[in-house]
Amino acid sequence: xxxxSFCTTYIKGQNDSAGIYAPGISGLIKTRWEYCFDDSTGRFxxxxxxxxxxxxxxxxxxxxxxxxxxxxxxxxxLDGYVQLKPHGNLTLWIGQFIVRFSENYVxxxxxxxxxxxxxxxxxxxxxxxxxxxxxxxxxxxxxxxAHLGVYNGAGINNPQWQKSPFALSRLVYxxxxxxxxxxxxxxxxxxxxxRIANYGADMRYADGxxxxxxxxxxxxxxxxxxxxxxxxxxxxxxxxxKKRMVKYLSPTLRGDAMGYDFFEKGFAVSRLTxxxxxxxxxxxxxxxLRFNYExxxxxxxxxMRGNSYYSAYFERPDKGMFDKFxxxxxxxx
Numbered sequence: 127x128x129x130x131s132f133c134t135t136y137i138k139g140q141n142d143s144a145g146i147y148a149p150g151i152s153g154l155i156k157t158r159w160e161y162c163f164d165d166s167t168g169r170f171x172x173x174x175x176x177x178x179x180x181x182x183x184x185x186x187x188x189x190x191x192x193x194x195x196x197x198x199x200x201x202x203x204l205d206g207y208v209q210l211k212p213h214g215n216l217t218l219w220i221g222q223f224i225v226r227f228s229e230n231y232v233x234x235x236x237x238x239x240x241x242x243x244x245x246x247x248x249x250x251x252x253x254x255x256x257x258x259x260x261x262x263x264x265x266x267x268x269x270x271x272a273h274l275g276v277y278n279g280a281g282i283n284n285p286q287w288q289k290s291p292f293a294l295s296r297l298v299y300x301x302x303x304x305x306x307x308x309x310x311x312x313x314x315x316x317x318x319x320x321r322i323a324n325y326g327a328d329m330r331y332a333d334g335x336x337x338x339x340x341x342x343x344x345x346x347x348x349x350x351x352x353x354x355x356x357x358x359x360x361x362x363x364x365x366x367x368k369k370r371m372v373k374y375l376s377p378t379l380r381g382d383a384m385g386y387d388f389f390e391k392g393f394a395v396s397r398l399t400x401x402x403x404x405x406x407x408x409x410x411x412x413x414x415l416r417f418n419y420e421x422x423x424x425x426x427x428x429x430m431r432g433n434s435y436y437s438a439y440f441e442r443p444d445k446g447m448f449d450k451f452x453x454x455x456x457x458x459x
Contacts, residue, residue, distance in 0.1 A: 149181035158454035321348035358382035
């Protein structure tokens with residue numbers, strides 16, 4: 127941060143018109159209260175406290191650095207990347223950043239509809255960030271965007287030596303406004319020699335007031351033949367409100383499910399999440415108050431315990447998957 131500040135002062139001193147190259151500072155705070163209906167317990171939690179610095183070095187080079195001071199109670203380095211833009215439709219990412227695989231992670235935390243992300247994001251695509259290189263190319267006349275990338279495949283902050291990198295291939299039609307659909311593949315071989323292939327499809331429609339989104343993803347363990355499937359369908363509607371401190375009201379609804387060997391066994395777990403979001407009128411920043419109720423309609427825990435992310439996500443594996451109520455305040459500055 128000191129280096130960025132010094133460089134900014136130097137640039138401004140050299141040329142007052144170079145203010146467009148001054149780095150920008152942004153952040154996100156996500157704090158919540160949760161109540162578990164299974165055993166009548168509750169807790170307060172500071173889920174995220176993120177700070178990001180980024181900007182332009184010139185018309186062709188951009189950069190970004192992001193840290194989270196409360197990622198599950200720990201300090202975590204999230205992003206550190208450089209973007210090269212040799213052409214208006216071509217962008218090259220180098221460093222550590224979000225792998226553009228799941229649609230649920232393309233949308234930032236603030237613009238996500240719910241306090242917790244879907245099973246697709248939490249189980250099938252948990253290593254959302256990685257170190258590598260990615261190429262984005264847009265055809266604006268169609269509109270069509272291709273994402274191609276190679277990564278270590280070992281996850282965040284883990285520069286392991288690999289015999290072969292993981293590869294991403296994603297093709298998206300449309301933009302974030304209106305209709306959007308995509309198909310994708312992400313896979314490779316781990317250090318332990320396990321071959322993994324993630325593939326799926328997604329669709330969404332958003333027009334500023336209404337938003338509907340669905341996604342189906344498979345994580346295929348090619349060595350064993352077992353595969354984990356997950357899907358979700360979610361929707362929201364925003365009603366503008368001209369009241370003091372309130373900008374809008376937004377009811378939300380999501381159904382998601384997951385399970386091993388879906389076509390033979392069906393889904394092992396299914397969940398319904400009903401929410402109500404209140405947009406707060408706060409100067410110089412965005413703020414949203416979220417109320418979520420999660421109800422598990424089906425819980426075959428014995429089948430899901432084979433997933434390595436089971437304990438990390440549900441946090442209390444001895445008590446299993448639990449119905450809960452969450453009140454969350456999210457502030458983006």
